[in-house]
Amino acid sequence: MDQTDRDLDDHYDVLIIGAGISGIDAAYHLQKSRPGTRFVMIERMPDFGGTWRTHKFPGIRSDSDLFTFGFKWKPWTGLPIAKADQILSYLDEALDENDLRRHIRYSTDLLSASWSYDTQNWTVTLRCGDDETPVTLTCKFLWMCAGYYNHNDAYTPEWPGMAQFGGTIVHPQTWPNDLDHAGKKVVVIGSGATAATIIPAMTKTAAHVTMLQRSPTYFFPKPMIDEFGETLRALELSDDMYHDIMRRKFLFESKNTVRRSREEPKALAAELIGAAAKYLGEGFDVATHFTPRYRPWRQRIAMIPDGDLFVAIRDGKASVVTNKIEKFTKTGILLETGKQLEADIIVTATGFNLNVLGDIAFDVDGIPLDLSQSVTHRGVMFTGLPNLVSVFGYLRSSWTLRADLVSDYVCRMLTYMDEKGVRSVVPVVPEQDQDMKISPWIDPENFNAGYVMRSLDILPRQGDRQPWVMTQDYFSDRETMPAADLGDGTLVYR
Numbered sequence: 001m002d003q004t005d006r007d008l009d010d011h012y013d014v015l016i017i018g019a020g021i022s023g024i025d026a027a028y029h030l031q032k033s034r035p036g037t038r039f040v041m042i043e044r045m046p047d048f049g050g051t052w053r054t055h056k057f058p059g060i061r062s063d064s065d066l067f068t069f070g071f072k073w074k075p076w077t078g079l080p081i082a083k084a085d086q087i088l089s090y091l092d093e094a095l096d097e098n099d100l101r102r103h104i105r106y107s108t109d110l111l112s113a114s115w116s117y118d119t120q121n122w123t124v125t126l127r128c129g130d131d132e133t134p135v136t137l138t139c140k141f142l143w144m145c146a147g148y149y150n151h152n153d154a155y156t157p158e159w160p161g162m163a164q165f166g167g168t169i170v171h172p173q174t175w176p177n178d179l180d181h182a183g184k185k186v187v188v189i190g191s192g193a194t195a196a197t198i199i200p201a202m203t204k205t206a207a208h209v210t211m212l213q214r215s216p217t218y219f220f221p222k223p224m225i226d227e228f229g230e231t232l233r234a235l236e237l238s239d240d241m242y243h244d245i246m247r248r249k250f251l252f253e254s255k256n257t258v259r260r261s262r263e264e265p266k267a268l269a270a271e272l273i274g275a276a277a278k279y280l281g282e283g284f285d286v287a288t289h290f291t292p293r294y295r296p297w298r299q300r301i302a303m304i305p306d307g308d309l310f311v312a313i314r315d316g317k318a319s320v321v322t323n324k325i326e327k328f329t330k331t332g333i334l335l336e337t338g339k340q341l342e343a344d345i346i347v348t349a350t351g352f353n354l355n356v357l358g359d360i361a362f363d364v365d366g367i368p369l370d371l372s373q374s375v376t377h378r379g380v381m382f383t384g385l386p387n388l389v390s391v392f393g394y395l396r397s398s399w400t401l402r403a404d405l406v407s408d409y410v411c412r413m414l415t416y417m418d419e420k421g422v423r424s425v426v427p428v429v430p431e432q433d434q435d436m437k438i439s440p441w442i443d444p445e446n447f448n449a450g451y452v453m454r455s456l457d458i459l460p461r462q463g464d465r466q467p468w469v470m471t472q473d474y475f476s477d478r479e480t481m482p483a484a485d486l487g488d489g490t491l492v493y494r
């Protein structure tokens with residue numbers, strides 16, 4: 001049975017913030033590797049699932065495969081791309097099978113956290129349900145699994161004339177349950193994974209859907225049914241074996257793509273663009289609409305099952321316009337070219353506002369923390385912030401690959417601290433690394449998605465050598481993180 005906020009203790013060893021895929025992963029590892037640890041998972045929403053609970057837009061599905069987006073420890077045996085409800089069922093099973101539900105407190109919001117070196121504890125303030133009076137409790141360790149974007153505040157740019165538009169403007173993050181798009185003219189602004197999902201889904205009943213993009217994006221059209229996976233299925237392997245082989249297959253493909261994006265970006269780009277062109281058919285202006293100006297992998301490449309976005313365009317149910325918006329009008333959108341797009345519904349698939357550590361006010365011994373001045377330690381901890389770890393997954397590979405690595409790393413660190421008989425740990429840049437070059441959290445040359453670029457100034461920074469680098473590279477992290485020396489002098493214990 002789910003617990004309510006009223007079942008909170010006064011003190012915990014670990015407080016996990018967020019019951020999305022990362023929070024569930026953290027709880028699983030903590031319970032398995034450190035039985036006896038007193039922990040609780042705090043979740044603002046009234047249910048688990050995070051991203052997969054928040055988003056309710058038509059067609060909502062993963063854009064990476066579930067063999068790598070799913071947990072290493074719970075086999076996924078479905079098709080590679082999954083709908084939100086399938087992901088929620090998978091997470092539901094993970095909670096049940098591991099008896100994790102009893103650790104979650106829903107409708108409970110972490111508001112602030114104050115660290116004291118005197119008591120070697122965090123004192124946290126929580127809002128529980130509708131109760132106006134905040135609850136205070138202490139914990140030794142904060143494990144932030146709050147995701148990377150603000151669930152309550154989507155990003156919608158301000159365009160001139162928006163208020164005059166006579167139809168409905170909707171953001172994918174706040175999709176109204178009662179929005180009926182049947183027979184309507186729809187314009188979707190954006191060309192990321194969300195737009196690519198919504199467009200084919202809406203074309204099923206809409207009169208027409210137009211994708212309006214400022215500039216083109218790469219996509220991976222792939223068969224929904226993986227032929228190799230189906231051959232394996234026929235061999236009647238155990239679920240564990242099936243998942244393991246499929247995970248290796250998708251990792252191998254992903255590694256190959258990363259390598260090719262570095263070694264032969266032009267060939268990779270030509271292949272991706274060519275795959276789109278094949279679906280779109282002869283005469284389609286691929287050069288204008290599906291030939292990106294950046295090299296592949298500088299933004300996440302969404303998988304398009306059976307090329308459904310391209311099929312919708314080829315069949316005339318959807319179209320694509322690559323242009324800038326001059327203004328909204330009463331009946332649609334006026335483009336810079338002077339062309340007008342008529343619309344009943346405008347979907348602003350324009351992305352997120354980034355969230356940094358849950359957008360919580362932290363202080364250390366009474367001094368407010370400015371996270372933008374911190375340097376990250378392996379993308380997990382931050383200088384000036386003791387006993388706090390954070391899960392920031394991969395933006396190009398499956399997020400959970402990193403959540404799993406971080407979970408193992410954190411459990412190892414907690415056990416190391418017990419063995420040393422210490423109560424706090426904080427990263428400190430040692431003398432010999434003081435001169436290192438400090439760069440943004442994500443190198444724009446390496447990854448330049450708009451939602452990251454908009455928020456670089458509020459994100460922590462990174463150095464030019466380990467352990468001060470957030471690699472965004474699973475294949476190096478999976479070697480370095482399990483082997484990382486916790487006593488190398490960059491972590492100061494007390």
Ligand SMILES: Cc1cc2nc3c(=O)[nH]c(=O)nc-3n(C[C@H](O)[C@H](O)[C@H](O)COP(=O)(O)OP(=O)(O)OC[C@H]3O[C@@H](n4cnc5c(N)ncnc54)[C@H](O)[C@@H]3O)c2cc1C
Nearest residue numbers: 018020021022044050051062063064109110146147398399
């Ligand atoms: C539409 C969409 C599709 C995506 N598809 C993929 C994909 O296919 N593959 C992939 O790798 N990634 C994908 N992502 C990225 C995705 O967000 C992550 O992969 C993953 O779901 C993140 O899980 P999480 O648990 O870390 O964070 P979230 O899912 O964001 O969950 C964080 C949780 O923390 C809670 N929380 C936050 N702050 C507080 C607080 N102060 N107090 C209490 N609770 C708090 C939130 O309510 C939320 O439930 C997608 C994102 C979106 C929006």
